[in-house]
Amino acid sequence: MTIYQELKARQREERDSHPEGLALRVHRALSWLHRAEQCEDEDGRFIFLWIAFNAAYANELGEIRVAEGKMFGQFLARLVNLDTTGRLNNLVWKSYPGAIRVLLDNPFVFQPYWDHQNALAGSDDWEERFEKAKRAAHQALSSQDTGTVLSIIFSRLYTLRNQLIHGGATWNSSVNRDQLRDANGILGDIVPVVIEIMLDNVQAHWGDACYPVR
Numbered sequence: 001m002t003i004y005q006e007l008k009a010r011q012r013e014e015r016d017s018h019p020e021g022l023a024l025r026v027h028r029a030l031s032w033l034h035r036a037e038q039c040e041d042e043d044g045r046f047i048f049l050w051i052a053f054n055a056a057y058a059n060e061l062g063e064i065r066v067a068e069g070k071m072f073g074q075f076l077a078r079l080v081n082l083d084t085t086g087r088l089n090n091l092v093w094k095s096y097p098g099a100i101r102v103l104l105d106n107p108f109v110f111q112p113y114w115d116h117q118n119a120l121a122g123s124d125d126w127e128e129r130f131e132k133a134k135r136a137a138h139q140a141l142s143s144q145d146t147g148t149v150l151s152i153i154f155s156r157l158y159t160l161r162n163q164l165i166h167g168g169a170t171w172n173s174s175v176n177r178d179q180l181r182d183a184n185g186i187l188g189d190i191v192p193v194v195i196e197i198m199l200d201n202v203q204a205h206w207g208d209a210c211y212p213v214r
Contacts, residue, residue, distance in 0.1 A: 003192045004034045010199060018202050024209040028055035029195050036188070042180040043164060043171050049187040050161050056194050059207045068158070073151040079194060080147040082201045087193045089146045091186075099182040100153060104137045109156040109179055150190075157183055 008030055015023055032052035039045040057075040080088055092100065107113040110130050115123035133152070140148040160176070160183055163169045169176055198206065 002037055004037050021208045022206045025056055045184050046180055049191055052191050058210045076150045077147040079197050083197050091189055092146050099185055103156050103182050109159045111159045
């Protein structure tokens, strides 16, 4: 049985007691996790896993606009607090310390690097900012600050997401294979845990899902 099948079986048993917003989030996230499990290429798998994550965390904000990085950073911090059994902690510290460090040391998933390549104002110091960001990340790693590490990792993954979604990369390109493999390894385990933590905490206020069904 796949991870999707296990979570879907649980969701079917419990969904009648779920609040509407949570029910829709989990239903959508599981559907995209299922699609990701069927995907045979790294680019498609990453996109489908990101959509699954997006379905889980994004709120219907109306006229309010919050920077997406800040939004999912807050969401991840909340999940860490709700994760009483330490599943996210275990993934970060036991499963992916190598992949995480590789991702942190890769300038190609650091947005200021690309800002500099595009000659945007204020990006000349991208190398200094990159080293500063790495130091902050490694400090969070050494102090086992799971929420901060996840927030930093997802900011890197968000840059990779933008490259793919906005047509800034070639399908199956040899240039980004390493970061995509690491990203899929991380997302492929974190997304199911995110869904599981939400199912464990149905009483928490998750808010309305984006584009609710009317």
